[in-house]
Amino acid sequence: MDQVARVILALEASEVAEEVMHVLDRSGRARVVATAGDDRQLAEAVRQLEPDVVVAEPGLLSGARACSVVLAIDVRESVSSLRTAIRAGAAGYFLWPKERDELLVAAAAAVRRAQQTARRGAVVAVHGGRGGVGVTFVATHLAAAFARRGSAILIDADPVFGDVAHVLGAPAGEEAEPTHTFADAAALGEDLGPEQLRSALWRHESEVDVLLPPPPEEAIRLGPEDLQLVTEAAAGAADAVIVHLPRALGAMTRVGAETSDSLVEVLTLDVVSFRATSRALEACAPLHLEGRVSFVVNKAARSEITSGDVHRVFGEPARAILPHDRAVRSAQERNRLLPSRGRMARRFDRLADTLSAPVVEEMAS
Ligand SMILES: Nc1ncnc2c1ncn2[C@@H]1O[C@H](COP(=O)(O)OP(=O)(O)O)[C@@H](O)[C@H]1O
Ligand SMILES: [Mg+2]
Structure with missing residues (x-):
C-alpha cells in the first residue's frame, strides 16, 4: 500500500550506500529521501526532511537523535559496532547484505508505527x-x-x-x-x-x-x-x-x-x-x-x-x-x-x- 517509509541513509562508504539505496528504493516499501556521509550532514537532513526512519552505520548514529526510528547497519559484525548502535538507541541492527530482507521489514514496520502513534x-x-x-x-x-x-x-x-x-x-x-x-x-x-x-x-x-x-x-x-x-x-x-x-x-x-x-x-x-x-x-x-x-x-x-x-x-x-x-x-x-x-x-x-x-x-x- 502507500505506506512507503521515507528513509535517510547515512554511510561513509559510498559504494555500500549506493547498494543499500538501490535495494530500499526497489523494494517499494521504502524510499531514500537523502543520503549523508557524516553525522553533521545526517543531523541537518533529519531536521529538514523529518524522515520516518534513519538507516545508518553505528558510528554516524549520533546525528540521528531527532528521528524516532533508527536502524543500524554494518558490513561486518563486531561487538563495538553493536554496542555503539545500542547506545545510540537503534531499534535494530542488520548486517549488510545478509540481513537486507529483515532491514526492509523493519523499515516498513517503522512507518506503520509512526503513523499510529502520531495520532490516536x-x-x-x-x-x-x-x-x-x-x-x-x-x-x-x-x-x-x-x-x-x-x-x-x-x-x-x-x-x-x-x-x-x-x-x-x-x-x-x-x-x-x-x-x-x-x-x-x-x-x-x-x-x-x-x-x-x-x-x-x-x-x-x-x-x-x-x-x-x-x-x-x-x-x-x-x-x-x-x-x-x-x-x-x-x-x-x-x-x-x-x-x-x-x-x-x-x-x-x-x-x-x-x-x-x-x-x-x-x-x-x-x-x-x-x-x-x-x-x-x-x-x-x-x-x-x-x-x-x-x-x-x-x-x-x-x-x-x-x-x-x-x-x-x-x-x-x-x-x-x-x-x-x-x-x-x-x-x-x-x-x-x-x-x-x-x-x-x-x-x-x-x-x-x-x-x-x-x-x-x-x-x-
Ligand atoms: N431518549 C429517547 N426517547 C424516546 N425514545 C427513545 C429514546 N432513545 C431511544 N428511543 C427509542 O427506543 C427504541 C430503541 O432504541 P435503540 O436506540 O434502537 O435501542 P437499542 O439499540 O438499545 O436496541 C427506538 O424506537 C428509539 O426510537
Ligand atoms: Mg440497536
Missing part, C-alpha cells in the same frame, strides 16, 4: 445490557457530537444487523456499490492503515464517517480480530471512534470493550435494565474495565428509580441523563438524527466533552 483518537464503545435501552440512539448521536468537535468514525460491531447504517439511512445492497465495507477494510489485514480505512468510509450528513456493514452473509464472518484491526486504524484517522456493540457478551463485544478507552453503558430507569447492566459488568470483570466505564441514563422520565440510584448501585453518578423524547422515534423512522442544536444534542455535546480525554493513561505506554 479516543475510542468509545457503547453497550446496553438490555435490548431497546437506546444503544443505537446513543452511539449515533454521540458520534455526531464528536463530529461537531472534530472528526468521528462510527463502527457497528453488530454488522449482521447493521442498525447503525439503517438508522442513518446509509446506502445498502446494490446502491452501496462501490462503497467499501467493514469486510473490505478488514480484508486488507496488516496493510490496513488510517489512510486505507479513511477511503472506505461513508459520510453521513452529520459529518460522521461510517464504516458500513457488508451484506449479512459476509458480516457473519467478521470476528473480533477484524474489529480490532479496523478500530486501531480508525483511531489513527479521526479524533474519536465510536463502536456500537452488540448486546450479547460474545467475543466481538468483549474485544470491542477491551479495545476502547471508555465504555458507555446505556441504561434506563427500571429494575430490569439495572439488573442487566450489573450482570454485564460482572461478566466483564476479567477484562478489568475499572475506571473506564461510564453510565448514561436514557429515556429518563418520572419513575420510582431515579438517576441518583445509578450512583448508589454502580458507585458512580450517571455521566448523562437523556430524557424520554418522542422526537427520537419519529426522527429514527425518517432515518434522521435529532437536530444538532437542540436540547438533546447539547447533552451529547457535554457527554462527548467528558469522554474525549482518554480515561486510561497507561494505554499510551
Whole structure:
C-alpha cells in the first residue's frame, strides 16, 4: 500500500550506500529521501526532511537523535559496532547484505508505527445490557457530537444487523456499490492503515464517517480480530471512534470493550435494565474495565428509580441523563438524527466533552 517509509541513509562508504539505496528504493516499501556521509550532514537532513526512519552505520548514529526510528547497519559484525548502535538507541541492527530482507521489514514496520502513534483518537464503545435501552440512539448521536468537535468514525460491531447504517439511512445492497465495507477494510489485514480505512468510509450528513456493514452473509464472518484491526486504524484517522456493540457478551463485544478507552453503558430507569447492566459488568470483570466505564441514563422520565440510584448501585453518578423524547422515534423512522442544536444534542455535546480525554493513561505506554 502507500505506506512507503521515507528513509535517510547515512554511510561513509559510498559504494555500500549506493547498494543499500538501490535495494530500499526497489523494494517499494521504502524510499531514500537523502543520503549523508557524516553525522553533521545526517543531523541537518533529519531536521529538514523529518524522515520516518534513519538507516545508518553505528558510528554516524549520533546525528540521528531527532528521528524516532533508527536502524543500524554494518558490513561486518563486531561487538563495538553493536554496542555503539545500542547506545545510540537503534531499534535494530542488520548486517549488510545478509540481513537486507529483515532491514526492509523493519523499515516498513517503522512507518506503520509512526503513523499510529502520531495520532490516536479516543475510542468509545457503547453497550446496553438490555435490548431497546437506546444503544443505537446513543452511539449515533454521540458520534455526531464528536463530529461537531472534530472528526468521528462510527463502527457497528453488530454488522449482521447493521442498525447503525439503517438508522442513518446509509446506502445498502446494490446502491452501496462501490462503497467499501467493514469486510473490505478488514480484508486488507496488516496493510490496513488510517489512510486505507479513511477511503472506505461513508459520510453521513452529520459529518460522521461510517464504516458500513457488508451484506449479512459476509458480516457473519467478521470476528473480533477484524474489529480490532479496523478500530486501531480508525483511531489513527479521526479524533474519536465510536463502536456500537452488540448486546450479547460474545467475543466481538468483549474485544470491542477491551479495545476502547471508555465504555458507555446505556441504561434506563427500571429494575430490569439495572439488573442487566450489573450482570454485564460482572461478566466483564476479567477484562478489568475499572475506571473506564461510564453510565448514561436514557429515556429518563418520572419513575420510582431515579438517576441518583445509578450512583448508589454502580458507585458512580450517571455521566448523562437523556430524557424520554418522542422526537427520537419519529426522527429514527425518517432515518434522521435529532437536530444538532437542540436540547438533546447539547447533552451529547457535554457527554462527548467528558469522554474525549482518554480515561486510561497507561494505554499510551
Ligand atoms: N431518549 C429517547 N426517547 C424516546 N425514545 C427513545 C429514546 N432513545 C431511544 N428511543 C427509542 O427506543 C427504541 C430503541 O432504541 P435503540 O436506540 O434502537 O435501542 P437499542 O439499540 O438499545 O436496541 C427506538 O424506537 C428509539 O426510537
Ligand atoms: Mg440497536
